[in-house]
Amino acid sequence: MQFANIILILISSEFYSTTAVYRVSDNLRKKLDAEEENAICCLNHLGCCKREEKSTVFEVKAILTDCPNLQCTNISKTHKVVVQQNKPILEKLTNCHQKLLLTLNVINEGIPSEKSQYIIIDHIVDAVTLKKVRILNPYAVRVRQDPMLQIYDLNFERAVNSEARERVFNKQNMDYVGCDTSSENPTCGVVQHRGKRVPYSTGFCCSCDAEKNRLMEQQGDAVHWPLPEYHKNDPGGNDYEHYKHYGFTGEDGKMVYGRSQKRADESVNYQQFTELKDGKIRQRRGGQSCDDVDFDALPESFHESTHCLKFANLWYSVYELRQPRIVHKMRIQIFQKYEDCHGNTHWMDLTQGKVLELGTDRRSLVDKDIIARYGAEEVDLSDQALDYKGIKLLVPERRTVDPEQFMILPKKLISPDGKTCDTAGVGYEAFYKQKKRCSLPKGSCLHNQPRHLRELDLKAEQEGRRGNYFLKFFGTLADDPVGYNSTGQLQYLKMMYTKRHASNLYFELNADLVTLLKPNSFATVTEVYTDATNPDRTRIVVKVTNSGLLYGVFYVRLSGCPLGVPASFNNIGSKSVLILSQQQHIFNLYIEYPLPIKEFYCSIHVHNINQELVAVRQIRIQTHDRCICIWHCECACYITDRGLKCTPMSLDSYHEAGFQGGLPFPTQLVESSYLDEMLAMFFSMFIFLILTLLAMGLVKALLGLCCLEIGLWGLDTILGTENKSKIICDNKECEYRDDDGISLAAQFCLNIIFFFLYPLALINIAIKKFCFSAYTLEDEASYEQRYVDYEECECEENEDSKKTTTTNDRSSFSMKYTSSDEKSTETRGSKGSTT
DSSP: OOOHHHHHHHHHHHHHHHSOOOBOOHHHHHHHHHHHHHHHHHHTTOTTOOOOOOSEEEEEEEEEEEOOOTTOOOOOTTOOOOOOTTSOOOOOOOSSSEEEEEEEEEEEOSSOOSSOEEEEEEEEEETTTOOEEEEEEEEEEEEEEOOOEEEEEEEEEEEEESOEEEEEEOTTSTTOOOOOOOSSSOTTOOOEETTEEOTTTTOEEEOSOHHHHHHHHHTOOOOOOOOOOOOTTOGGGOOGGGOSSOOOBOTTSOBOOOOOOOOSOTTSOTTOOOOOTTOOOBOTTTOOBOTTTTOTTSOGGGGSEEEEEEEOSOEEEEEEEOOOEEEOEEEEEEEEEEEOTTSOEEEEETTTTOOEEEESSOOEEEOSSEEEEEEEOOOOGGGSSSOTTTEEEEEESOTTSOGGGOEEEEGGGBOSSSOSSSSBTOOHHHHHTOTTGGGSOTTTTOOSOHHHHHHHHHHHHHTTOOOSSBGGGSSOEEEEEEEEOTTSOEEEEEEEOOSOEEEEEEEEEEOTTOOEEOTTOOOEEEEEEEEOSSTTSEEEEEEEEOOSSSOEEEEEEEEOOOTTSOGGGGGOBOOOEEEOTTOEEEEEEEEOSOOSSSEEEEEEEEEETTSOEEEEEEEEEETTSEEEEETTBOOEETTTTTSOOOOBOOHHHHHHTTOOSSOOOOOOOOOOOHHHHHHHHHHHHHHHHHHHHHHHHHHHHHHHHHOHHHHHTTHHHHHTOOSSEEEEEETTEEEEEETTOOOHHHHHHHHHTHHHHHHHHHHHHHHHHHHSHHHHHHTHHHHHHHTTTOOOOOOOSOHHHHHHHHHHHHHHTOOOOOOHHHHHHHHHHHHHHHO
């Protein structure tokens, strides 16, 4: 007998031995075996368990269930299916009998390991009992994660200078002639665009007269020129090398690249201003002495200082950050352990040697035997590394700068239009229109420049403190933190996501070959004997087989008896017995009461230790008789049925008794020996040879119909005739003899069996030549002596009639065979006549 689990194992072995199995390499097999051993140790809390501190936690849930039958048509007409219109229909695995629903929750906190991590699945939940059971062939899932990233798309806004500086010219400078802010000949130089002066670019003057300073501030240039708005998506068009001032946009929207016309000697160190010890009065911002302002020989403007706004050579691009998106990518392979027909265990790759890539960019994958999906929980925006709504990203024009030193500035420290002092991006207008500008110290309105903030972070880093503006102080950057498009524009920024993140992987796997190792679950009532020959004491012998792959504790009980018998019959049972896998146990039950009915039926129930019904079989009790219920046969009694005969059970009763599969049917076993096989092989070869020779002969016969030479070839050897014509005379009658004179039908038949006869003819000739050649030479004289008295043939007809007769004989082609004695006599007669 083959029980269900044994059959399943045999089918699995046969399947694995005949189907292309993607076996893993030896190194991977050893790794999977080691992971399985470690999983068993950890499950049983043994000392061999090796636990590693990992930033990733895996939670596994596996359920074995039946595959949906799509061909089922037993749906009520009133049954309505409500489908959400905007929700996609999920693929389901249907080409199977049972499938494994595997859910893998992946919880990351910190940077996940880039090494492969293995999850061993050797227990699953039975969908019928909802209990966790062990499986015969465990699964292994290999997961390799890429670092989780948060990607910020960038939008270019404008460019700001790294440092806007104030340059002061006064009477202490060589060749200084006075402050002039007119558009014709300004001291700061001329900044033009398309021949027009850039407003506020001429700077301002500071006098020793405070009232004059106030008036000049009020009478400032009233020209309002819009500050630059760069082409936001084309920073490559900004020629930073030619920026000598803060740029503007003209009326046509194009950039202004004005250049300063220098009026003063730049070699003078104009920033070196020191307080004089003689107590002279100086202008606070310009630093020039105000004691000699009444000297009439010099113009009044000579005593005024000129204040110009200059820009450094380094520029920063300002980018707006958009809402980030989380990018998570996992590479997955699924393996299953199996045993081949030789008893060796291997691991096969259920993913067919491919790697399943799932993540935020690819959320589902459908294959023949595998369906995989990816899902993740929503991420709280407060957990992002950067507050994209309140900051700006500053990227220097030089790409040699480490991305870690890109700067993050609050929006309030960046002027959107250049009209705000003490911000990155301050322009000519803000510098010119600052309040009480001449009473303020030099450099006022020019604080919080990118260069100043960068130096603060460098100093903090040297002192071991955390900075406030470098990008690296806001989070961990990816290996390739920035990306550029085809035009060289900065497109996105990538940073590591290290907060807690939960995602899940959902798989549907074909599990037709999965075997559950459920203890106390499989039992079969193989045989039942009832002995009622003693009506006062009936004996029932029950043979139970543990058909599972694990041990089981079972007991049997009599039940289902008719109402005509005492109710105590249903309380007759046995004790619980431990039965090992694929082993049998015989239970004995006794009815210590007289049988009130001559014939009745009861049932034998098999229960496990959990009081669960495992198998049921109906038995027959006949008074003064013995009955046998064996295998797939109904119960039969010796005396009542007049002998034992097998009446097959119904298929439902067969399955209720614990058997699985279909009913067995009788088969005739034919045994054959080695000699029988050899004879059959030789007989087959003999038949093949005969058919081949007949086919070859048929071809020769058909070709002989078209070509006479092919048809006649070899026939003289078979017939033993010479291929020439002769005239033979006997009893005064001469005939023409032709050895090739064979009818067409005879020739066709001989050619069909030609390849059977021709070898025999050759053998016959060889035997005559080598075995009878001596006998022929010795008897040569006797041949001559025998035909000494040979009488020569005389022809009585005249010569004309003789010729006519000879011609007629030749046309008739009558063939007459003569013996060798006659031929010899004829030959001697011819010789004698010649003599």
